[in-house]
Amino acid sequence: MTKRVIIATKNRGKAKEFQHMFAPYGYEVQTLLDLPHIEDVEETGVTFEENAILKAETVARELGELVIADDSGLAIDALEGRPGVYSARYAGEEKSDEANMTKVLEELESVEESDRTARFHCVLAIAGPDMETKTVTGSCEGMILREKRGTNGFGYDPIFFVPSLGKTMAELTQDEKSQISHRGHALEKLGNMISDLV
Numbered sequence: 001m002t003k004r005v006i007i008a009t010k011n012r013g014k015a016k017e018f019q020h021m022f023a024p025y026g027y028e029v030q031t032l033l034d035l036p037h038i039e040d041v042e043e044t045g046v047t048f049e050e051n052a053i054l055k056a057e058t059v060a061r062e063l064g065e066l067v068i069a070d071d072s073g074l075a076i077d078a079l080e081g082r083p084g085v086y087s088a089r090y091a092g093e094e095k096s097d098e099a100n101m102t103k104v105l106e107e108l109e110s111v112e113e114s115d116r117t118a119r120f121h122c123v124l125a126i127a128g129p130d131m132e133t134k135t136v137t138g139s140c141e142g143m144i145l146r147e148k149r150g151t152n153g154f155g156y157d158p159i160f161f162v163p164s165l166g167k168t169m170a171e172l173t174q175d176e177k178s179q180i181s182h183r184g185h186a187l188e189k190l191g192n193m194i195s196d197l198v
């Protein structure tokens with residue numbers, strides 16, 4: 001029987017990545033896109049950790065099941081860590097990846113190459129009945145380019161350059177991204193915990 005794991009996300013890009021990352025372990029991933037009766041959780045926290053816990057615990061309580069949530073974002077040094085926890089809505093409530101990237105590129109227009117350092121952060125929270133909520137973190141270092149490159153991935157991937165690979169995140173295959181990404185690193189840490197629980 002296929003094991004099922006629920007991820008409390010409505011982000012199609014994240015959903016696709018989790019499906020890909022869990023498949024080799026024989027897990028079928030369901031997200032809030034498959035469970036439309038579950039409402040969006042308001043992200044009132046001021047840290048990735050607070051928001052990940054909020055999303056995981058709220059949905060776990062509603063479903064009475066084990067749930068994983070992902071809160072993530074991009075921290076740019078020249079912008080004092082912005083967009084940070086506001087990454088999804090940086091250019092407005094409509095959560096447009098294109099508008100968010102355009103805003104970042106404009107804000108960095110006068111910033112020279114060596115100062116364009118940034119990193120993606122990901123906090124995964126796992127919550128469920130009869131267990132204490134746990135969190136793990138992962139990050140990935142890079143540079144913000146001056147224009148978009150590549151069409152894979154989602155969010156800020158086309159402007160996030162990974163120096164060790166000489167490519168943007170949006171030029172990586174799903175396998176390549178999972179090996180080096182903030183989400184991939186966090187999920188590695190969650191690995192053993194999940195196999196004990198789900």
Ligand SMILES: O=P(O)(O)OP(=O)(O)OP(=O)(O)OC[C@H]1O[C@@H](n2cnc3c(O)ncnc32)[C@H](O)[C@@H]1O
Pocket residue numbers: 008009010011014043070071072073074087088089100120153154155156157169181183
């Ligand atoms: O809360 P859920 O429903 O999971 O979906 P969301 O898109 O609102 O997710 P977050 O609140 O965690 O915001 C994360 C934002 O950070 C960006 N982001 C996170 N991981 C990324 C990745 O792997 N590549 C590119 N951008 C990413 C992207 O803009 C996301 O919308």
Ligand SMILES: [Mg+2]
Pocket residue numbers: 043088
């Ligand atoms: Mg969100």
